[in-house]
Every structure is written in C-alpha cells, then in structure tokens.
Amino acid sequence: MKNLLYKKSSGLIIISLLLLAVLISALFTYQKIKAKGIDDCLVCHEDKDLTMDKNGKKVSLFVNAAEFKKSMHGGNDCTDCHQSYNPDQIPHNPKKTNVDCRMCHDNVKSDPDNVHKNVQCNSCHSAHNVKSAKEFGKNQTETCLGCHKNKNVQIFKGSIHDNKNVKCSDCHQGGHTVKKISKNDVLGVCGKCHSKDKEAFTNSIHQVVLRQGNSKAPSCLDCHGSHQILRSKMDIESQGCLKCHLDEKMFPGEGKGSTKFISEYRVSIHATIQKDGKQAAGCTDCHGNHMIQQGDPNKPSVSRTKILETCSKCHSKEVENFKKSTHGQELLNGNEKAPSCATCHGEHNIKSVSKSDEFSKINQVDLCLKCHQEQKLPHKNYKGEDVLISNYKESYHYIALKSGKNAATCADCHGSHEMKKVDDPDAKINRYNIPKTCGQLGCHVKQLSEYTGSVHEVSLIQKHGADAPNCSTCHGNHQIAKNDDVKNRMASSKGLVQLCSDCHSSVEMVKKYNLPIGRTDSYMNSFHGLAMRGGSKVAANCESCHGYHNIRPSSDTLSSINKKNLPVTCGKCHPGANQTLFNTSIHITDSISESPLLYWISRFYILMILAVIGGMVMHNIFDLIKKVKSKNKHEENNGEDDK
C-alpha cells in the first residue's frame, strides 16, 4: 500500500512540476502577447477589407471592435481564444486549430441526440459578438432561421407562435440539446401549452389510430402545419381534412370512403355559401376539430345525441325551437326513431331550404310523409293519423301546390322546427292558435280579419271556449277543400246546415254555452229550410243570413242579422224586404211567447182538424156499421125468401 501511495504521489509531483513549468511559460508568453494587445490586433483587423483565402474561399478577417468590446467577451484579449496564434506569422494559425470554447465553457453539455452536436458554437453565438444567454435568447428565432433557410421553417416568421413570442426552443428544446420532434412526440410537445386540445385529441379517432401504429394518422402538425401553425378555420380544401380524406387509397370502399361525402359536401349550402372568405361551415364546424370521434354512437359531435348542440353553434334559433318541438323532445328523451336535424336536412348534402328542390313545398310533403304515413309511423300516434295525413294530398292546398301556386304545406301550419302536438298551448295547430296560423302573412289574412270580432272568435280567443269553432272546425284540417268542391261539407246547403247544427242543435253545447235553442229545427221547418231540404239551390241557409267568418250576434250593430241590417240582408234575395217590418223573430220556435198569433192559429187549426176530421171519421164508422148490418139483414131476408 505504501509503495502504491508513493507511486501515485510521485506522479502528482511530476504533474505539479509540469503545470508549474506551463504556468511560468504561459506568463512569459502572455506578457509577450500582451505587449502586442487587442489594439495591436485591431490595427489590421479593423480593416473591413482584410480577407484571407481559406480552402479557396475568401474569408473576411474583419472584427467589429465596438461590438466586440460591448460583447460578453469584451474584457478578453484576442489571444484568450485565439491561442497558439503567432502575430508575427501570417497566417497566424498555420496549424488551423479551431477556437475551443470549452476551454472556458467546460460546463456546456453535449447531448448525443443534439442535432447541433457538430455545429460550431460561433454558428449560433457568433465569433466576436458573443451575447449573454438572456440577450441571445431574445433573438433566438433570427439565429435559428439564419441557418435554417428551409422554406418550411422560414414560414415560422410571422406565424401565430412567432407573434406570441413562442421560440424555437419552446418546442425543440433550447440551449445545447436541440432536438428533432418525432410524430409520436408531437402531441406531447404541443400539449405542453395546448393541454386542453391535447386532452381532446388524445381521445380522438386520429390519435387512437396513430397509437395503433398507423403512421399515416395525423398529428397536430398534419393539420396545423409544423412551423406555419394554422389556426381557427382552416381552408379545408388545401390544408385541412381533405388532404387525407380525399385520398381513396387511405379511405377506400363505398361505406368508409369519405370521397363520396366530400363530393356531396362540395355542392351543399355549407360549402357554397361563403363566410369570411371560407365555407360557411367546414368539416370541423360540425365534426369538431381535436376531438373527432368515431365508433361510440354517442360520442361524435354529429351523433344523434350531440347533433343539436353542433348545429346550434350556427342555427341556434332553429335548434331552440326544435328542442321544444315534439320531434326534439322525443329525440332528447332518447327515442331512437325521433328525427334529428340530419333526418330531414341530410348530412353532407345539406341544401338550402329555400332553393333546393328537396325542400320545395311540393316535395316537403313527401319528406314528412316518409315517416307519417300508412302504418309506417315510427312513433306513437293517435289513431287515424295516416288517413288524416294522406287526406292532405286531396286538399286544395296540395292541388294548388301541384298547379304551381303557393299554398300551405306541412311546415306552414305545423312549423318547420317548432312543430308541436295539438294539445300543446304553444303549438301552431293548437285550437286557440289555429286562426293565427291560418291567417299568417301571405295566407288567409283577409279571412282572419273577418273572423276577428265574430262571435266565434270572441268565444274562442277572448273567452277561451274549448268548443268554440276555429278555422278547422268548419274547414277541416288536412283535407281542406275548396268552397265549391263536393268534398267540402260546406259546398252544399245541407252540409253547411248540418255543420252548424253539429253545435247549434247539440243539447250539450246549447246547455254549456247557453246557445239559442231550436235554431236548426226552426230553420228546417221554415220555408228556407224546407226548400233547402227539398233540394233548392237558391234557398237561404245559415250563412246566407248570418255570414260565415264574421258571424255576430244580433245585438251587435255590425251583425248581418242586427235589426237595422235585416232589410239589407234579406234584401239580397227579397227585394221587397227593404221596407219590411220585421216584427217577429226569424227562428220562430212556435212558442206562445215568441209569436202568440202563430201559436193560436196553429192551435185553432189543430183543434179544428181533430174535431172536423174526427167527426167525419166517426160518421163514416157509424155509417159503415149500419150499412153492413142492414146488408146482412137484407141478405137474411133474401135467404128466408128463397126458402
């Protein structure tokens, strides 16, 4: 052990002696060069034109003295770095030894992965204008781009990252361990800042496929670019989804092939209408960006459960209405047969409702009938709906549509998104709302204004009478026919009278609403009624006197049957009525109070008929009995005579 220690210590002594020799010689040399000094060097090297040939290239030997003196190395002498340079010899460094920064900066570690491991320090830090790390960092981008002239990297300048002062080192790691970023690492790198997006993307189909080893699956950079960094709405055609999704090799087959959807999309209203210079709605607007999903039917933003939310990003009003509708309610309740936006509007091929043929009024019916017809009803409906709806095709609304006129179709009455069940107080087809619906602008405005203020309207709207007639009570709903159509109950007088009688001679209604009694009977037995029953085409029926939409009680001065207006009303048919004194009620119900004269006349006649005819009948009977008796007697007598 002692020997060994001795050996080692003797080595140390040798090394110490050598170092001492070096130090002494160095001191000597230093003093020698120092005598020459930095200013001596600059005598020559301040000349901007000072050059030398280096491997056939002209290299500038100019040193910016001012810069150098301000630099981190400003206090140093040239020879601190340029060791072994002989100022008396030209070139100074015939051995061509490089300046070794590590002489001083021996703490700088060199990572084996560092892509810059063969790059000279001065390539980045410069030779003479060496800056502090802080100062250096400020201009890092320029420093990097100084070498990385590649266009793909150059576009970093002015990118969102550049503008927000994100540096190269933030992604590529800085200092002296610059790295290339592999596809698998991209998410991690971006996720350092974009943690939310990372989270979303981690569960997306894109990332799932990537993890499964599909190298073609996109990472952040495939959509956003590596250095340019595109954000928000990307131009789908050139940069976004279509880069991959139009590639039939990547997405083969009919079902999976996205080319079909894209070609449909390209003619859709979403693609053809421009908003801020881009498509009104691009792929990501519906499918989402980072969290694009597939597989689980409830996850994707375009799934039945989420589509309302997705569409409402732009179509909020429509979706709000839809959510309140029966369709929407069923959809939200998880009824798998309930329609979603896409059921009617389609998916990629969404067309303009106002311009497309599919949503033209005439085709809209078929769209609705697809579900609401002939036992194919996909949801619970009240019985007879199929009949009801098929009747629409016989209605004048549909006939008019077919002949090219503008007429009501499903959505006009039921609403396009806000269709609700009839018993919903907000439904457009709720009995209290029907007049408003039928009388909407562009439809039966005139009829509504006539109806408004009528006794029927007052009792329906103002008194909220559940049985008061609205438009559909008389006109029907789906099968609405023209006035002169035989299918229209009101086309014939008989049908019309029957229609009015449905309520006005219903015992229940008369009691419930205190309606005047005997209107139908008294009419039916009046000459007008008899003539109508007999088939007269001109005999007055209910509407001849009472009007139709604007029916008002006789106490109303605007009423056609107001005493003041009767001569005019009756005068329509009876020119003599103009000066007539209407001293009896028109609907005489034969009661003693209403028309005593008539009452007594009829009583008198009935009694007289009973008495006279009764007497005659009795007289006949007595006569007959007597005659039969006497005949028998006569025959008996004859018989006796014969004997």
Added chain:
Amino acid sequence: MTSKHEQKYLRMTLNERIQHFLLLSSFIILVSTGFALKYPEAVWVMWFRWIFGEYAFEIRGIVHRVAAVVMTADSIYHILYVSFTKRGRKLIVDLWFYKKDIADLTGTLKYYFGKEDSKPRYGRFSYIEKSEYWALVWGNLVMGATGVVLWFNNTFLPVISSIGMEVATAIHFYEAILASLAIVTWHFYFVIYNPDVYPINKAFITGFLTREEMEHEHPLELEEMEKPDSGSKKPDDTKEKVNTVAGTDNEISENTEKDTEIK
C-alpha cells in the same frame, strides 16, 4: 121494376164533370206537390226527386203554381157557371143549407144509434155533400189567398210584415191538411169506400146514377122526379129528364148525355 133498375139518372153534366175533373186533378197535384215541400224526406218525395233529378225542387214549385192557376181558373169558371146558367143557379139552390139538413143530420145520427129505423130521406144533395161543397169553397178562398201571398212573397212582405208571412205559411199548411183529410175521409168514403157504391161511384165519369143509387142516396130527389106533377121529371122519359135536369143552356152536356142515355 126491371126497367126502373136499368134507369139512369143524370148527376153531372159533361161541363160539371170537366169542372170536377180539373178540380180533382189540380187538387191531387197541389196536395202532392205541396206536401212534397213540407215533407221533403218522405219516400215518395225521394222518388219524385229521383225521377225529376237535380231540378226536382224547382219543377215541384212550378207544377204547384200551374195546378194552382188551373184550380183558380176552374173556380172562377164555376162562379160564372153558377151565376149565369140555370142549372148552375139550381145547383147553388140545391146546395144551400136548410133547416132540413139539421134534421137530416140528427135523424141520421139517431138512425146510426138505432133510435130510428130508417135513415132520413136526402134530397139532391145530403148535408154531407153540402158541407163538402162549402168546405171546398172556403178552402179554395183560403188556399188561394194565402197561396198568392206566398207566391208573391216579395210583394207582400212589405205589406203584411214578417209575421204576416208566417201566418200565411201556417194557414196554407193547416188548411191543406184539413182539406186533404176531409177529402180522404168523407169524400172518398162516400164515393169509394161506401159499400153501396164500392168500388167507385162512376157518376164523375159517366154523369149518371143508377136507380138503386138514387134510392139509397137521394130518395127524396127520386121521389120528386117521379111526382106526376113535376111532369118532365118522369124517369121513363129520359129525354125529357135530361132536358129538364141537365138544363137546356148547356148544349155540350145535352148532346153527350143524349148519346149515353139512349143506350
């Protein structure tokens, strides 16, 4: 006796039969077309509509008015007839009510109830026929008046006011019922259902009654005819009878009756 049984007695001249025919046909048409209005759902009215089709109601109205005109014209002619012909004036005299008619009525009723053995002997017209005639006159007036009001309702409406129209309508209806029932119950009984004349009293076609019918229905008239002092009324002398009974001032009937009687 046999000759007497074969004897025919003039009841209605051709002129009267034509009057009767116009009356009965217009009456039937008026009744049927009138009640067709009042009871439009009756089966026979349905047939009527089925036959006449779409405009059945309008046709009904026109036919009713035509028949009404015929009946009115017939009535007016009858007024002229009873005013300006001898036989006509005799008709009114014979149809007029006398005290005997009341006695006849009570007598008949007594006979029916077995209080008397024989029926009162009726003259040319029994109280039954007389009341039928005057009921017809009354009915014609009432129906004609109310009918005109209803026909020209636009003219009468301002005159008689709406209650007037209602009254006219009611009277026209009840009177129609009364008239129809009266015809059906009494007139039809005595000329159709009556066992003595069943199946029908042919006088309204032939104009004559048989002696048996005369004995049953108009014994007093027969007696008067056969009274020697009335001379010309001898039944055997048909020509004479025709001349006196039918009246010479009606040539058409005279000639026809001559023809028929000779048989």
